Amino acid sequence: KSIDELGDLTGKRALIRCDFNVPLDGDAITDDGRIRAALPTLTKLRDAGARVVIMAHLGRPKGEVNPKYSLAPVAKRLGELLGTDVALAGDVVGESAESTVAALADGQVALLENVRYEPAEESKDEAERKALAEKYARFGDIFVSDGFGVVHRKQASVYDVAKLLPSAAGYLVAKEVEVLRRLTETPERPFVVVLGGAKVADKLSVIDNLLGVADTLVIGGGMAYTFLKSQGKEVGESLLDESNVETCARYLEQAGAAGKTIVLPVDARVADSMDFGARTVTEVTVVDIDNIPADQQALDIGPATEALFAETIKGAKTVFWNGPMGVFEIDELSRGTAAVAKALTETDGLTVVGGGDSAAAVRVLGHSDDEFGHISTGGGASLEFLEGKELPGIAVLEEEK
Ligand code: 3PG
Numbered sequence: 001k002s003i004d005e006l007g008d009l010t011g012k013r014a015l016i017r018c019d020f021n022v023p024l025d026g027d028a029i030t031d032d033g034r035i036r037a038a039l040p041t042l043t044k045l046r047d048a049g050a051r052v053v054i055m056a057h058l059g060r061p062k063g064e065v066n067p068k069y070s071l072a073p074v075a076k077r078l079g080e081l082l083g084t085d086v087a088l089a090g091d092v093v094g095e096s097a098e099s100t101v102a103a104l105a106d107g108q109v110a111l112l113e114n115v116r117y118e119p120a121e122e123s124k125d126e127a128e129r130k131a132l133a134e135k136y137a138r139f140g141d142i143f144v145s146d147g148f149g150v151v152h153r154k155q156a157s158v159y160d161v162a163k164l165l166p167s168a169a170g171y172l173v174a175k176e177v178e179v180l181r182r183l184t185e186t187p188e189r190p191f192v193v194v195l196g197g198a199k200v201a202d203k204l205s206v207i208d209n210l211l212g213v214a215d216t217l218v219i220g221g222g223m224a225y226t227f228l229k230s231q232g233k234e235v236g237e238s239l240l241d242e243s244n245v246e247t248c249a250r251y252l253e254q255a256g257a258a259g260k261t262i263v264l265p266v267d268a269r270v271a272d273s274m275d276f277g278a279r280t281v282t283e284v285t286v287v288d289i290d291n292i293p294a295d296q297q298a299l300d301i302g303p304a305t306e307a308l309f310a311e312t313i314k315g316a317k318t319v320f321w322n323g324p325m326g327v328f329e330i331d332e333l334s335r336g337t338a339a340v341a342k343a344l345t346e347t348d349g350l351t352v353v354g355g356g357d358s359a360a361a362v363r364v365l366g367h368s369d370d371e372f373g374h375i376s377t378g379g380g381a382s383l384e385f386l387e388g389k390e391l392p393g394i395a396v397l398e399e400e401k
Pocket of ligand 1: 150
């Protein structure tokens, strides 16, 4: 159900789950993409005269109140973007939340404190979650699910509360699902999937599922070295997941047998060491992929790989990209990620950037959202969607009540 089908919302309390899990540097939000992505739904609800009550989380406070994870910076930024005050409750379901919600007039917006301050929010015990969801449900006449980045979590504010109130998908969730369905069900071909990031283990099931749908898989980032190792190459001190070398070899074989291509780096930028905290790296050199020195680590793809990946991407009609090609937060190691981002902007077809990190990366690298077909707000959620898993926060909206 869409929010356009909820009938007259004047004076109704619309309880909405958003994903405002934004990257912070101290109190400063370094990428507000997830907040901006919620604006169409929030504006629609306000214009319809609803009293908007937002539930959101920040980080992983693990059931404890911790000012480090307060949603105060989010309330401030959201207020600026909406051009109205956003009242931040001092708690999640306590007296402050109650009085903040009770004080709302039509069209006004309140934000509850970080729902993950409540231990039951993420509990595995359904009864515990349900008891908390009942408290949330007292704040709403209807429930709107618009936090796409959390729909893969079976949590009280995402899943259980949707069982208790008339519910609908917000515009963001509806759009994300529509675009990702196009990728898995009716992609225009060639369909190229670009995967990066550090951990190959996180991407194995998505590779498994996408080998059936995509025409070409381009693999960079730290995860590429486990694939290269499976081809018998020496990767020096680069990231390596020994336990998955055989699985990578199997995927390479499987892809070949199915007439699909897996494109791997042909050169790399290597260094002795880096200090991520200080954002520094020792001298960076470019080496051929067969010549990674035993005592060095590959930290970004090299220029020949940039060209190869860009050419592959630009030949596509559909591209999905998740995960950086190197340690893009350090200037000298951001070129590979920048090259992939640029290639996507020059591709004539549907380009989808998936994942919190990749979405933040394209913005940090100076691109604007409208240079891409779609920037997904979901990291884990978009990957689980592409893995073919059922997402609890979506499935629950489709259930009969
Ligand atoms: C995200 O950042 O991907 C979402 O907000 C989900 O956060 P989580 O992985 O802590 O559940």
